[in-house]
Amino acid sequence: MRPLRHGYTNDTQGDGVVVVKRYRGGIDEALRRATELEVLERLPAGLPVPKVLGVPEGALHLEQLPGMHGQDLIDQGLARPVLRSCGELLRRLQQVDVSRVFPGTSAGTGWVVVHGDFGPNNMLFDQDTFRVTALLDWEWAHPGDPVEDVAWCEWIVRRHHPKAVDALGELFGGYGVRPSWARRRQAAAARCQGFVDRFRAGPAAARREWQDNLAATLSWAE
Ligand SMILES: Nc1ncnc2c1ncn2[C@@H]1O[C@H](COP(=O)(O)OP(=O)(O)O)[C@@H](O)[C@H]1O
Ligand SMILES: [Mg+2]
Incomplete structure (x- = not known):
């Protein structure tokens, strides 16, 4: 191992x-x-x-699934095909019947299966076709608003791969929808705030890191 x-x-x-x-x-x-x-x-x-x-x-x-890690591919300059593939997979995920995965959530709510940490950080890809071979790390999954995962994927790019921000159009192109910047920013900020709250009683370094992430998020323009 x-x-x-x-x-x-x-x-x-x-x-x-x-x-x-x-x-x-x-x-x-x-x-x-x-x-x-x-x-x-x-x-x-x-x-x-x-x-x-x-x-x-x-x-x-x-x-153990095969594939190249999304972060490594973005670092190699391959953000465009990677993000298009992220968007296409997210559209498929949101077609899953939410009540099958989260019994008690009715499809009539407009909620979908939210991965909860969706982005190239948790995905592996075929290095020739860029098809997603693995969507990993489901510990934050919950029923929720469709904007959450697309906004978080964008957040990962803006925060951790700033040189790839120009490629974000591919994410929305693959997904098929570009929610308003106000909704995307609000959704990403809410997740950062959730981590600030989570670490309220410590560890202090984690709380500070998420306070910084939240401040950065609120300072961005589209
Ligand atoms: N089933 C799997 N197949 C292949 N690689 C995996 C698998 N599960 C995890 N990994 C690798 O391990 C990394 C960490 O796993 P992950 O579930 O994301 O844990 P963490 O919550 O610590 O981020 C992933 O980003 C991926 O590189
Ligand atoms: Mg992970």
Whole structure:
């Protein structure tokens, strides 16, 4: 087992066949594991998500999927095809019946399956076709507003890949909709505020990081 790159919270290792994801971060570990497990088991076939292979306490065993990490491809100057593919997959995800994944949420609410940390940071791609081979890290999934995931994907690009901001048109082109900047900015700021609140009792460094992220988000113009 070797540690996998581009993890942010948890201890994630793989041997090429199986990934062992151990939930870390100190807050809501059991809830995040339960969310990821439930959603992976309920999403319909056809979406590029790993099969659950085992459920040891405090961890999940997942099928290790192939592909190049989205962050690495963007760093190689390939933001345009990567973001188009992100948008296309998001459109497909939002066609899933939300009540199948989150029983108790009726489709009539206008809510959809929100991944909750949607972006190239949690996706692998075929390096020739740029098709998404893996959409990972479902621990923040919830029923919610369709703007949330597209706004967060944009946020990841603006905050972590500023040179790729010019390629964001591809994200909206693939998705098929470009929600207003006011709604996108509000959705991204709300997620940052959620993390500020989450870390209110510490750790202080994490709280400061999210306060900075929130301030940056509110300072952006489209
Ligand atoms: N099933 C999987 N197949 C292939 N790579 C994976 C898989 N699960 C995780 N990874 C790799 O490990 C990284 C971290 O996993 P992730 O679930 O995103 O944890 P974190 O919550 O810590 O970000 C991913 O960005 C990806 O590179
Ligand atoms: Mg992740």
